Amino acid sequence: MFARHFRHWPNRLPKSLVVPDTGLYHNLEVSAFRYPEKTAMYYYGSDIRYREFLEAVDHLAGFMQHERGVTAGDRVLLFMQNSPQFMIAYYAIIRVNAVVVPINPMLVTDELGFYIDDSEPKLAIVGQELYDRIAPFNRKTSLEHVLVAAYADYTDRQTDLELPDSVKENPKTLADPHVTRWREALALNLPPDPVSFDPDAPVVLPYTSGTTGRPKGCIHTSKTVQANTVGGAAWGNMTASGVNLTTLPLFHVTGMVHGMHIPIFSGSTMVVMTRWKREVAAQLIERCQCTHWTNISTMLVDFLAMPDVTKYDLSSLTYVGGGGAPVPRAIGEKLIERTGVRYVEGYGLSETMAQTHFNPPDSPKLQCLGIPSFGVDARIVDLETLEERGAGEEGEIVVHGPQVFKGYWNRREETEQAFITLEGKLFLRTGDIGRYDEDGYFFIVDRAKRMINASGYKVWPTEVESILYQHPKVQSACVVGAPDPRRGETVKAYVVLHEKDRGHVSEEEIMEWSKGRMAAYKHPRRVEFVDRLPMTATGKVLWRQLQEKEWEGAKQR
Structure with a gap:
């Protein structure tokens, strides 16, 4: 077990966590019982309380079960931008023991065919502005029905915040018997069947980005998702008093875990942005007193490049971090200058449901992946021989931990190739070139093929x-x-x-x-x-x- 990083482990935290045997829906249920009138989501001037959140999830779950015949193991395509409907749909799919297939809302019709053929979803839940892209597949593939949501249903039309075009759009009439409007589905008030739950059953199938080859669905269970949900909440000190700025796309694992699952587990408030706009983000941080913001370096670069960024009160921020790409040292230093907060960089993959590494919040290093997270054993191995390398030596990063996926969807051979065995344990080959220093902090060098x-x-x-x-x-x-x-x-x-x-x-x-x-x-x-x-x-x-x-x-x- 790689352990040299333990001397830099946050003093307030245990070195391992017990992953709950309960599921994500239970997290929402507990928070709704604890804080029924607390704001779960703030969406362009509108408040959705935890009681309302849970009620909507249950009604949508009832619709899927009793009107659309969705059962355990069925795949449901979730194709929409960040919104209350995305979160409600995600938790409703899990409530009926189906599998969430979150898809990039930037995909066009020609690209969607691959994901539909590969995952064979029974139902699609889509944003209204994306319906035309998926309509050609309805009833001509595995898709039997489409549920269409208008983001405007959950906004305050009187807000002074600048709204994205898709959020301004009024609900449209769609004359198709195989399409149901979001509001119509919830208005049926159908209760779902009693909860049944298997912690080892698949719950979500995020796809790899495809930047290094053909996209692959990553099979994640409640246990793998909960590992990073509970771990991320502890590491970032997220409590019910927290206010999280949700800007990363929720279809992606980092946004999914840090923008949705962790706040819901903690009972905190999510300030949701459908599209990134730096001026609106600054307004929301100031207005909602956001405490936590997980982003990506390009987003942070854009935010800090605002000529008038200093006019906003950003003092409520206590935790700013992210991953996906190294944060340039100059940007990290600029963040400290503007907010007094040090950037907490992390590292992970779709295959690991976001983080396997975190920088310690009290002693982060810039341009650094951080140290292995709870229960994670990470090593550096030679690219060709796969022999373990030492401190300061470059090689491929391999990881073993509770958040590692169960394999690629319908790709047995590629699943086998993704793992190696070290000291009797299976390690995931990340494909990333890195090294670690004498303190046990890991650093990215680059992707092998770049x-x-x-x-x-x-x-x-x-x-x-x-x-x-x-x-x-x-x-x-x-x-x-x-x-x-x-x-x-x-x-x-x-x-x-x-x-x-x-x-x-x-x-x-x-x-x-x-x-x-x-x-x-x-x-x-x-x-x-x-x-x-x-x-x-x-x-x-x-x-x-x-x-x-x-x-x-x-x-x-």
């Missing part, structure tokens, strides 16, 4: 990006390998400048600045300014898209 080979020298893009973020005129950057006739590959940086600096700085200036801050083989030899970087819905930069653009361009030249 390395740039420039004249035989290995260049890890994350390291170069981190340095570029220190340039005062750089808002964000993505580094890729570009074909080069002499070096094989050379380093290219796609750079987004702060708005006030656009047109006032040249590519040559960025390259010249870089020369004095990194080795000759590392600094960008090419720079291209762009207005924005391509990103997934969870805020991860689609570096592969930019990488492929470079190689395709070389073929055409």
